[in-house]
Amino acid sequence: MAVGLHPPGRLLPVGGVRLSAAAAGIRYEDRDDLVLMALEPDTQAAAVFTRNRFRAAPVTVAAEHLSRAAPRGLLINAGNANAGTGLAGLEACRRTCELAAQRLGCAPYEVLPFSTGVIGEPLPVAPFEAAMDRLAAGLEAEGWARAARAIMTTDTTPKAASCRIETADGGVTLTGMAKGAGMIRPDMATMLAFLATDAAVPAGELQSLLGEAVGESFNAITVDGDTSTNDACVLLATGAAGVTITPRTSHWRAFRRELGRLMQWLAQAIVRDAEGATKFVTVRVEGAVDPAQARTVAYTVAHSPLVKTAFYASDPNWGRILAAVGRAPVEDLDVARVALWLEAGRERVRVVRDGALDPDYHEAAGAAVMARPEFTVRIVLGRGAASATVWTSDLSHEYVRINAEYRT
């Protein structure tokens, strides 16, 4: 049950992009689990992939294909991650690209493959063969909503959104979708996010826009600290709108801002739909020497099982939060300068001042904030001016149930 997340409203089609989904039976019965996305020629693509050394086969193949040519198609399956599958996994992945390329009338290296699901199971090619004609026939500009649903695994809600950016040269559209609920602590990007715009953006600028936005979105969330083998985030620019976006155009800033917002929304949607989540928690660390230090402290707090079970219990157990701050790998942290706030909406409760309980703090005030489904833990280190924000979920019985039962 996702926290403050509802199924998407209408998703705006993006000129130059058509999508279809089918129930291929790769793992799931009676639901779509395979998506084909067709792109017009000259679409620019930027991507970031997982830094987990156990890269899944599709990550290896997608990175290789992307380095050879601009893509004409994306092929995305749910239910099987095709990870830890060795050479056979690479072969199966390449074969599925060939199948898609035949229908799209392009070279196999113009197809980017993506997989999500169970690790270590061989990827069967037959379901792809059987479904490919249906997928090719079903391609449509309005296919985003069905595609967003087809790429889900333990997700409970599809995650997708659109926006329009008006420029002096005309309007452009930006639509994106993402999936992921567990094995979420992206290190480059999360498993999986796809965004497309009908603006024309040169490849170098597209990659830098993506890299920048990833840092403030998918690389700032965590569910369980487990970086996936399949993380990938792709940003496509078809140019169909006839509007060019570069740092020299007046609408660069607006486009960058909207892209950042959309990616942050998608990243937060993953946390809201995290496995077993009952809380959506913002961990904000201020007063650090540099952003890396702030991030380190924020992630140490956000990964602590004791902190996360306290979130679940709505227990303002600030001792566990301080203990996590204290064990974060930060040299010469002066705990006597640390302050801790619990915040939700207009409520701002200072719990810790100068490293110890604030004499004015009342447990009831802290408990009231923690009882909310969404709140912020703000930690002020008192060392410098740098800050960082990480979004995370709680650790609930449902998290244990899902992960003890999944794959059995």
Next chain:
Amino acid sequence: MAVGLHPPGRLLPVGGVRLSAAAAGIRYEDRDDLVLMALEPDTQAAAVFTRNRFRAAPVTVAAEHLSRAAPRGLLINAGNANAGTGLAGLEACRRTCELAAQRLGCAPYEVLPFSTGVIGEPLPVAPFEAAMDRLAAGLEAEGWARAARAIMTTDTTPKAASCRIETADGGVTLTGMAKGAGMIRPDMATMLAFLATDAAVPAGELQSLLGEAVGESFNAITVDGDTSTNDACVLLATGAAGVTITPRTSHWRAFRRELGRLMQWLAQAIVRDAEGATKFVTVRVEGAVDPAQARTVAYTVAHSPLVKTAFYASDPNWGRILAAVGRAPVEDLDVARVALWLEAGRERVRVVRDGALDPDYHEAAGAAVMARPEFTVRIVLGRGAASATVWTSDLSHEYVRINAEYRT
């Protein structure tokens, strides 16, 4: 319900050490929660304390007292950690040392204080005052068993053991006790362990013996990755047996070996009694470039919530283990060299070879190992000759229940 751990048998008294316990009502009703340990003059003491920057007041005071004089007494309470309590916590702690010193006829700085329990609650001094006469009157050499029970918090079983070491100069005794079930990822020592011998060991040698043994015991376990604010491990040598142990004596090696064994047993006992534990898992990493690298990989696997829930489910979900290995902060890991074994007793099942599923692996064999209450995950990196072992528990519904309900 501890995994393969039973209440201790008879604990051998240690000449020069007397203990007592009392129900002081610091937090718990109807159970002992305060321990006094009295030491004969000239007892040598070595200690290691938490490296969490949020050191509890008793850790600060104990380290300070230890630097001034050899201790004549230890005062240990359960139920309140006296951590995050600022100056008031330090004052309360010093006051309890004074109370104990009056009864022991020594200076307050000859008393070492230790606390375990809830973080951030003021430590009430009155229960100490009320109980101190009873404690002083009850001191006895046979007090270890009752003391081991009195220092428990979420522990379900007291953890203590004894051994005798015969030397050419006569026999010496070594008895130790520990507590801890959650907030366990010691970084120097765990919360809390006390060992005493009637051998005479010079202070420098005692500290080096302790430091060495801690590395292979308390610093090689993890329950939840959360380093406590109160971790402390103390080794006392009273000299009452009239046997001196130094590196120049023939029994140095035997003493060192037995000390190492006893500390490893106590450390493993903490994992066996970990909050909600249903499994006792050894994570062994071999073929690393150096021991630090092996430890890093072992801890990344042992801390992964996805791996720990798979342990709970008896699910040989090797993909999650490989994903954890792949995200460990190890430069240029060549995944194509990684092997993974599941082992229990004589069963040795190779699951992964050369970074992918072993063709000869059968799921039933892996599942049979994982169904055991105790098993080993052995990871071979294929990079060098260094290795490390970490002991850990699983992540169960009971873990979430305990930590969502504790303190509420």
